[in-house]
Amino acid sequence: MGAGLPKYIPVNLEDIETAGFKDGEEVSLESLKSKGLINPSGRERRLPLKILGDGELTTNLTIKARAFSSSAKQKLESSGCTLITLPGRKKWVKPSVVKHLARANEYFARKRAEASN
Numbered sequence: 001m002g003a004g005l006p007k008y009i010p011v012n013l014e015d016i017e018t019a020g021f022k023d024g025e026e027v028s029l030e031s032l033k034s035k036g037l038i039n040p041s042g043r044e045r046r047l048p049l050k051i052l053g054d055g056e057l058t059t060n061l062t063i064k065a066r067a068f069s070s071s072a073k074q075k076l077e078s079s080g081c082t083l084i085t086l087p088g089r090k091k092w093v094k095p096s097v098v099k100h101l102a103r104a105n106e107y108f109a110r111k112r113a114e115a116s117n
Contacts, residue, residue: 005043006044006047007047008047008048008049008050008066008067009029009038009040009044009047009048009049009050010050010052011032011037011038011049011050011051011052012051012052012053012054012055013051013052013053013054013055013056013057013072013075013076014054014055014056015037015055016032016037016051016057016061016063017055017056017057017058017059019032019035019037020035021035021059021061022059023059023060023061024060024061024062025059025061025062026061026062026063026064027061027062027063027064027065028049028063028064028065029048029049029064029065032049048065048066048067048086048088049064049065049066049067050065050066050067050068050069051063051065051067051068051069051072051076052069052071052072053069053070053071053072053073053074053075056075057075057076057079057081058079060079060080060081061081061082062081062082062084063076063081063082063083063084064084064086065083065084065085065086066085066086066088067085068083068085
C-alpha cells in the first residue's frame, strides 16, 4: 500500500445503527452495500471492512469484518453482538524462501530440544 492510501473501508457504529438493521441480522461488506451505507468504487472495491467505535449500537447483530477498533470491539461485546474477524489475504512468498524458512525452523527446533535436555 502506498503512503496515505486507506487500507480499510471504515464504518462507524452510529452508521450501522441508522442503517436499520434488525436484531440477529448479519452486518458484512455485502449487506452494507445493499443498504446503501457504503458505495466502494475503483480501488476501494478490493478493500476490507473495518468497524470503528463512534456512536452506540442498541441491536444485537452478527458483524463480519476484517478489523475492529478497540473501542468498537469493547462496545459490541458489551452489547452482546457476535464478532467474526475475517482472515486477511496471505502474502505471496517466493517458493525458495519458504523452503529455507522451513529448514531454519527445523534447525532451531532441534537446537531448542537439545538445550532443554
